[in-house]
Amino acid sequence: MSAHIGVIGSGSVGQALAAGYALHGHPVTIGTRTPSKLAEFGAANPAVTVGDFAAAAGAEIVILAVQGGAAAEALALAGHERLAGKVVIDTCNPIAGGPVEGILPYFTGPGDSLMQRLQAAVPAARFVKAFSSVGNAFMIDPKFPAGRPTMFICGNDAAAKATVAGLLAEVGWDVEDVGGAVGAGPIEALCQLWCAPGFLRNDWAHAFAVLKA
Numbered sequence: 001m002s003a004h005i006g007v008i009g010s011g012s013v014g015q016a017l018a019a020g021y022a023l024h025g026h027p028v029t030i031g032t033r034t035p036s037k038l039a040e041f042g043a044a045n046p047a048v049t050v051g052d053f054a055a056a057a058g059a060e061i062v063i064l065a066v067q068g069g070a071a072a073e074a075l076a077l078a079g080h081e082r083l084a085g086k087v088v089i090d091t092c093n094p095i096a097g098g099p100v101e102g103i104l105p106y107f108t109g110p111g112d113s114l115m116q117r118l119q120a121a122v123p124a125a126r127f128v129k130a131f132s133s134v135g136n137a138f139m140i141d142p143k144f145p146a147g148r149p150t151m152f153i154c155g156n157d158a159a160a161k162a163t164v165a166g167l168l169a170e171v172g173w174d175v176e177d178v179g180g181a182v183g184a185g186p187i188e189a190l191c192q193l194w195c196a197p198g199f200l201r202n203d204w205a206h207a208f209a210v211l212k213a
Helices: 012-023 035-044 053-057 068-078 114-121 158-170 181-201
Strands: 005-008 028-031 048-051 061-064 087-090 126-129 150-153 174-177
Touching: 005 012, 005 053, 005 068, 012 028, 012 035, 012 048, 028 053, 035 048, 048 053, 053 068, 061 068, 068 114, 087 114, 087 158, 114 126, 114 181, 126 150, 126 158, 126 181, 150 158, 150 181, 158 174
Parallel strands: 005 028, 005 061, 028 048, 061 087, 087 126, 150 174
Antiparallel strands: none
């Protein structure tokens, strides 16, 4: 059964996920601070409802897709009370600036992660890390000659992770669960690793995969 998905964030990641899940038959609402910014997107994607952050947070499943430094504020604008008990897919990374020798600097440190901070800020939400370690062009129905890529996920709620795993499988991903929210730090670091070939050699057409014996 299709779940209503709300996307908080109107950038390239939010638009890719909103359009992609709408094409897969889900009712989708995308939330933005400035609806006029999405006029062209809305016209091209009539199945997606454009609203504000609060409207997106009213969906059954919420995807947080904003810049890492703006994530806490976006959740506050959406309304913590609207997120209580809901699965919140955190796609964000704690990027602090432009690359240094190909590596993005982060505002988090060892033993810390953006998702752990967000989970502490909104403890009633059921956060799951996903979609944070690949470019938006490959988030929905990725096609690679070697087969399906792997999305690493983590979170403290097993049922929430199962829901997200199903949504990932629906759009072409294998899933590797690395445990509780403490796993968000290593997963967020994969964004640095994914981006490095792009910044160093303009190579952005790749994804991670787990190979098992």
